[in-house]
Amino acid sequence: MRTTRLFVPALVLIVLAVVWELAVRGLAVPVWILPSPSAIWQSFWETRDLIGVHVGQTLLEVAIGVAVAVTAGVAVAAAMDFSPWLRRAIYPLLVISQTVPIIALAPLLIIWFGFGIAPKVIVVTLFCFFPIAVNTSDGLTATEPDIVDLFRSMGATWPQIWRKVRLPAAGPYFFSGLKIAATYSVAGAVVGEWVGAKQGLGIYLLRMSAAFKTASVFMTIAIISLLSIVLFLTVFVVERRIMPWYFAERSEQ
Amino acid sequence: MTLLAVEALSKSFGGRGSGRGDGAVVEAVADVTFGAAAGEFVTIIGPSGCGKSTLLRLLAGLEQPDSGRIVLEGRPLAQARERQGRFGYMPQRDTLLPWRTVLENVILGLELAGGSREEAREEARQLLPLFGLEGFEEAWPSALSGGMRQRAALLRTFLAADDILLLDEPFGALDALTRRVLQQWLLGVRTRFQKTIVFITHDIDEALLLGDRVLVFSPRPGRIAADLAIDLPHPRGEETVLEAGFTALKRSALAHLKL
Ligand SMILES: Nc1ncnc2c1ncn2[C@@H]1O[C@H](COP(=O)(O)OP(=O)(O)OP(=O)(O)O)[C@@H](O)[C@H]1O
Ligand SMILES: [Mg+2]
Numbered sequence: 001m002r003t004t005r006l007f008v009p010a011l012v013l014i015v016l017a018v019v020w021e022l023a024v025r026g027l028a029v030p031v032w033i034l035p036s037p038s039a040i041w042q043s044f045w046e047t048r049d050l051i052g053v054h055v056g057q058t059l060l061e062v063a064i065g066v067a068v069a070v071t072a073g074v075a076v077a078a079a080m081d082f083s084p085w086l087r088r089a090i091y092p093l094l095v096i097s098q099t100v101p102i103i104a105l106a107p108l109l110i111i112w113f114g115f116g117i118a119p120k121v122i123v124v125t126l127f128c129f130f131p132i133a134v135n136t137s138d139g140l141t142a143t144e145p146d147i148v149d150l151f152r153s154m155g156a157t158w159p160q161i162w163r164k165v166r167l168p169a170a171g172p173y174f175f176s177g178l179k180i181a182a183t184y185s186v187a188g189a190v191v192g193e194w195v196g197a198k199q200g201l202g203i204y205l206l207r208m209s210a211a212f213k214t215a216s217v218f219m220t221i222a223i224i225s226l227l228s229i230v231l232f233l234t235v236f237v238v239e240r241r242i243m244p245w246y247f248a249e250r251s252e253q
Numbered sequence: 254m255t256l257l258a259v260e261a262l263s264k265s266f267g268g269r270g271s272g273r274g275d276g277a278v279v280e281a282v283a284d285v286t287f288g289a290a291a292g293e294f295v296t297i298i299g300p301s302g303c304g305k306s307t308l309l310r311l312l313a314g315l316e317q318p319d320s321g322r323i324v325l326e327g328r329p330l331a332q333a334r335e336r337q338g339r340f341g342y343m344p345q346r347d348t349l350l351p352w353r354t355v356l357e358n359v360i361l362g363l364e365l366a367g368g369s370r371e372e373a374r375e376e377a378r379q380l381l382p383l384f385g386l387e388g389f390e391e392a393w394p395s396a397l398s399g400g401m402r403q404r405a406a407l408l409r410t411f412l413a414a415d416d417i418l419l420l421d422e423p424f425g426a427l428d429a430l431t432r433r434v435l436q437q438w439l440l441g442v443r444t445r446f447q448k449t450i451v452f453i454t455h456d457i458d459e460a461l462l463l464g465d466r467v468l469v470f471s472p473r474p475g476r477i478a479a480d481l482a483i484d485l486p487h488p489r490g491e492e493t494v495l496e497a498g499f500t501a502l503k504r505s506a507l508a509h510l511k512l
Binding site: 144146147149150151152153154155156160164165168169171243244245246248249 | 310313314315337338339340342344345346348350351352353361362365366393395396413
């Protein structure tokens with residue numbers, strides 16, 4: 001079951017690559033318009049020593065940005081939970097803030113914070129903060145009042161109720177937010193770098209495309225997707241580790 | 254000896270400043286007075302919405318009464334905080350924690366009371382067979398049948414409380430067959446523990462089969478319409494419900510229920 005689930009899309013991917021390769025060769029498409037998969041692989045192999053530093057830079061921005069987003073998102077969700085007034089004030093603003101195109105903010109951040117790592121981290125944080133804050137907040141709202149009552153009847157203190165009920169109950173919500181955030185985060189860093197940077201996949205992408213090195217552009221895009229997938233899977237694995245009960249429950253149904 | 258005394262307890266919901274908005278006042282419990290002796294099994298029966306759960310929530314320290322007193326071992330417990338942790342309360346809805354295994358669920362009360370977790374686990378493990386949960390200590394609650402879940406919740410309540418259990422329709426959500434099995438099981442378990450039990454049900458047969466006494470509640474506002482001693486001999490089994498004494502009690506309880 002598991003293997004066929006992975007096997008079928010992998011097969012489709014391979015077939016697509018083969019068709020692509022044959023079409024590009026057969027029709028003699030110039031490499032600067034559409035490189036073949038083998039040309040893309042070749043460009044990776046030739047620049048493999050060079051690309052590492054860009055991957056490292058982007059991952060660093062992602063790591064800091066996600067860490068800040070998790071801290072801030074959980075803090076804001078908890079604050080909204082403590083005060084219904086705050087919730088009514090903040091929650092709609094959070095949703096409305098999502099209509100602002102973050103791409104448009106990136107140049108502003110450069111003006112304010114310069115060309116260093118800060119504006120990139122901020123863009124990643126902006127991408128990741130919303131899904132984490134909103135999901136965690138929903139998760140805290142979803143606590144079963146009956147379970148809280150049970151704890152109160154046993155004389156539990158509020159810190160105990162938070163630690164033993166509210167946080168575990170919000171766990172699945174938090175992780176679905178984190179999975180969305182992980183998927184967005186690399187794209188966020190690339191957007192941040194796009195506007196101006198010394199290193200990183202975003203600026204590398206820009207340089208390659210300016211030089212009409214189309215094969216390298218494709219390769220960079222592939223690396224960006226791959227990083228996003230790896231991050232998503234990492235969160236998924238951690239989630240399974242921390243909440244085995246949740247997956248047992250879902251497979252039960 | 255009276256272990257628990259409930260004196261003229263009343264509780265209303267709604268009205269101004271309650272957040273309900275419509276301002277209507279719902280009188281849930283009205284002037285309820287009863288006592289429970291140590292080791293006694295008191296069942297409470299009444300129509301839906303008559304305030305049975307509210308009575309237990311008042312006892313468990315989850316609500317404050319408008320008037321009246323709750324006296325435990327001769328000491329009035331005026332503040333909700335004083336009552337919390339004193340009773341083994343089992344809510345009407347299923348409240349096993351899905352993120353804890355059966356064993357970690359049942360030790361919850363002991364854990365919150367601040368004892369050693371390892372000792373709590375040991376104590377729980379010894380009771381697992383009696384509660385039909387042997388071999389399931391590491392299972393997630395989602396893997397249990399309805400009857401097992403209720404037995405796990407009951408074990409948790411047993412372990413949490415020193416002496417008084419407040420059980421809110423523990424078998425209410427089970428199918429008829431499972432319920433009868435668990436009734437017989439509870440009758441058996443009961444003889445092995447010195448627990449005082451207040452047991453809510455909406456099933457007359459269950460109330461009469463299990464209890465030493467049954468309190469019949471009137472429709473809302475919940476008052477005690479009748480306080481009947483159930484002098485049926487133990488052990489009680491499947492046949493008890495067919496005996497003449499049982500039928501007579503049932504007739505009397507039905508008359509007071511005025512359905
Ligand atoms: N927190 C609350 N706020 C407002 N009204 C409440 C609250 N709790 C209970 N009530 C009302 O009090 C009445 C009694 O409720 P309660 O849950 O005690 O009834 P019950 O006898 O347990 O019913 P059932 O057999 O259906 O469980 C109901 O009308 C209910 O709507
Ligand atoms: Mg009820």
